[in-house]
Amino acid sequence: MKSLRFLIPYLLPYRRLLLAGVVWLVLTNALAMVIPWMLKGGIEAVEGGNYRGLAWFALLLALAAVLRGGTRQLSRLRFLRTARRIEVDLRRDLLTRLLGQDAPFFDHHRTGDLLSRFTNDLTNIRMLAGFGVLTLANAVLVYLFSLVMLLALSPGLTLIALLPYPFMLIVVKRVSRRLLQHSTLVQESLGRVSEAVEEGVSGQAVIRAGNLAEDRCRRFAELNDDYLERNLVLARLRALVLPVMIVIGPLATLLALYFGGARVMAGELGLGELIAFNAYLVQLAWPTLLLGWVLTLTQRAAASMERLDPLLGTPEPAPFAASATRDLRAPAMRAAGLDFAYGERPVLHGLTFDIPPGALVGVAGGTGSGKSTLLKLLSRLYRPESGKVFVDGEDLADLDGAAYRRRLAAVPQEGRLFSGTLRENLLYGVPEADDDLLRQIAEAVCLEEEVANFAEGYATRVGEGGLALSGGQRQRVCLGRALAADGGLWLLDDPFSHLDAATAREVWARLRPRLAGRTVLLASGRVSLFQGMDWVLVLKDGSICQQGTPAELAAADGCYARLAERERLLAELEGSA
Numbered sequence: 126m127k128s129l130r131f132l133i134p135y136l137l138p139y140r141r142l143l144l145a146g147v148v149w150l151v152l153t154n155a156l157a158m159v160i161p162w163m164l165k166g167g168i169e170a171v172e173g174g175n176y177r178g179l180a181w182f183a184l185l186l187a188l189a190a191v192l193r194g195g196t197r198q199l200s201r202l203r204f205l206r207t208a209r210r211i212e213v214d215l216r217r218d219l220l221t222r223l224l225g226q227d228a229p230f231f232d233h234h235r236t237g238d239l240l241s242r243f244t245n246d247l248t249n250i251r252m253l254a255g256f257g258v259l260t261l262a263n264a265v266l267v268y269l270f271s272l273v274m275l276l277a278l279s280p281g282l283t284l285i286a287l288l289p290y291p292f293m294l295i296v297v298k299r300v301s302r303r304l305l306q307h308s309t310l311v312q313e314s315l316g317r318v319s320e321a322v323e324e325g326v327s328g329q330a331v332i333r334a335g336n337l338a339e340d341r342c343r344r345f346a347e348l349n350d351d352y353l354e355r356n357l358v359l360a361r362l363r364a365l366v367l368p369v370m371i372v373i374g375p376l377a378t379l380l381a382l383y384f385g386g387a388r389v390m391a392g393e394l395g396l397g398e399l400i401a402f403n404a405y406l407v408q409l410a411w412p413t414l415l416l417g418w419v420l421t422l423t424q425r426a427a428a429s430m431e432r433l434d435p436l437l438g439t440p441e442p443a444p445f446a447a448s449a450t451r452d453l454r455a456p457a458m459r460a461a462g463l464d465f466a467y468g469e470r471p472v473l474h475g476l477t478f479d480i481p482p483g484a485l486v487g488v489a490g491g492t493g494s495g496k497s498t499l500l501k502l503l504s505r506l507y508r509p510e511s512g513k514v515f516v517d518g519e520d521l522a523d524l525d526g527a528a529y530r531r532r533l534a535a536v537p538q539e540g541r542l543f544s545g546t547l548r549e550n551l552l553y554g555v556p557e558a559d560d561d562l563l564r565q566i567a568e569a570v571c572l573e574e575e576v577a578n579f580a581e582g583y584a585t586r587v588g589e590g591g592l593a594l595s596g597g598q599r600q601r602v603c604l605g606r607a608l609a610a611d612g613g614l615w616l617l618d619d620p621f622s623h624l625d626a627a628t629a630r631e632v633w634a635r636l637r638p639r640l641a642g643r644t645v646l647l648a649s650g651r652v653s654l655f656q657g658m659d660w661v662l663v664l665k666d667g668s669i670c671q672q673g674t675p676a677e678l679a680a681a682d683g684c685y686a687r688l689a690e691r692e693r694l695l696a697e698l699e700g701s702a
């Protein structure tokens with residue numbers, strides 16, 4: 126249960142609210158204790174023929190019951206409000222930490238599974254922090270108060286009536302470990318179901334185009350069956366606890382009635398006392414029953430907390446870089462013997478190069494040669510296995526991440542747009558930008574004509590992930606977004622891959638003057654874009670096979686020349702087609 130300790134810092138800010146809840150709860154239980162005592166007084170009044178006394182006891186009993194209803198509501202609201210606030214705090218912290226994770230984290234966690242942590246796991250924790258804590262606190266108070274009253278009425282009978290309770294503790298202890306294990310399995314299984322739904326929605330176009338719906342449905346059915354199976358095991362475990370909890374109360378009453386009845390007949394106990402004794406016992410029944418439920422709730426929340434641990438257990442990320450303070454200084458970049466592997470799979474081998482500040486550098490190479498991976502290392506999304514990257518002579522690993530991001534304008538290969546308008550997407554991170562800048566940016570990435578043809582212009586909504594735009598339009602919006610934010614170091618990962626050769630050349634021609642004075646690395650499979658650049662690194666199977674000026678490389682008989690030749694042949698083929 127150590128995982129539940131994570132909850133304590135989240136409970137602390139609400140200790141006053143919780144304390145108020147506890148105070149109302151104490152009052153509720155004190156009033157609950159009055160009721161059987163009034164019952165006892167009423168019965169004794171009946172036995173003594175005291176009608177006036179009976180009326181008073183009845184009135185007080187009713188008053189206690191009404192007041193108890195009110196205080197109960199007041200305490201409930203405080204506990205549940207605390208739980209809702211904790212849920213909000215946890216959700217906020219989760220997202221902050223998620224956004225602070227580096228790329229390998231996302232390689233190892235599935236989207237649906239991460240999403241289910243924000244929904245199902247948080248609900249489990251909220252349930253425990255609200256109903257769970259309330260029920261537990263209430264049970265402790267009911268047990269304490271009732272025990273005092275039971276002992277006051279008859280210590281001997283109390284011992285007899287409470288005999289079944291240790292049996293309950295044994296069952297609870299035996300089942301709770303297994304409940305935790307199976308709750309974890311259920312949450313993991315739900316993560317896989319969520320993952321399949323997420324993939325089904327985001328990949329719907331591919332599923333339809335490839336006629337994969339039947340296969341996806343079959344896999345989904347398997348995942349669902351697995352989820353059902355694991356839930357059934359959990360339900361069977363819970364079913365072991367509930368009957369025990371249900372039986373305990375009546376069993377105690379039975380013992381009290383049998384042995385207490387004998388004492389009443391022997392004249393050792395009053396009838397009113399026996400009835401009050403039973404009424405106190407009955408008050409134990411409901412909290413006892415709910416304890417079984419709290420047990421499963423606790424195990425589910427503990428399993429959920431363990432799933433949040435990889436995120437919440439990481440140090441709080443540094444404050445995110447403010448967009449207003451972009452750093453436009455062009456850095457010198459140097460790599461010394463960079464090696465990198467995705468898990469066990471080596472991808473980059475001993476990359477060494479030197480780029481002076483303000484240089485325009487191409488990164489050439491065939492598909493899968495490691496271009497994107499190199500740019501990811503330079504943008505510090507991944508860290509090299511061995512070797513170092515130096516930025517202005519300083520080790521990239523030692524640099525302040527936020528300061529480095531302020532200097533960086535990175536355009537990933539598959540740029541992602543956010544739900545919202547075209548304007549919002551182009552000016553993300555530069556909210557103070559005006560229409561003038563917006564138009565300049567659109568012009569620089571050759572979007573102005575297309576936007577003019579959209580009925581709503583820059584107010585056009587791009588759809589989730591930019592689905593309402595073409596792949597090429599999405600790429601250009603991402604380029605425009607980087608242009609609006611700007612930075613001294615530009616890492617462009619094949620940002621023209623969805624554009625035809627002519628448009629790619631046009632966008633690049635418009636972009637180049639705007640990048641003057643920046644250090645720029647452009648990765649692309651199109652060698653023609655590297656003309657006039659200061660330097661080109663040519664990658665092959667994760668190693669640098671050549672580097673030099675484009676003219677030198679074109680003149681030499683090497684992998685660059687072969688890439689150029691292949692591009693020329695492809696262009697000829699396209700032309701003749």
Ligand SMILES: Nc1ncnc2c1ncn2[C@@H]1O[C@H](COP(=O)(O)OP(=O)(O)OP(=O)(O)O)[C@@H](O)[C@H]1O
Nearest residue numbers: 232467472490491492493494495496497498499650
């Ligand atoms: N997240 C990842 N996990 C595991 N392997 C990966 C991952 N990303 C890329 N790879 C592998 O690393 C190798 C280099 O990929 P990379 O994307 O860097 O190549 P690239 O030159 O940019 O290719 P392309 O031009 O097709 O985009 C490939 O073999 C690829 O399968």
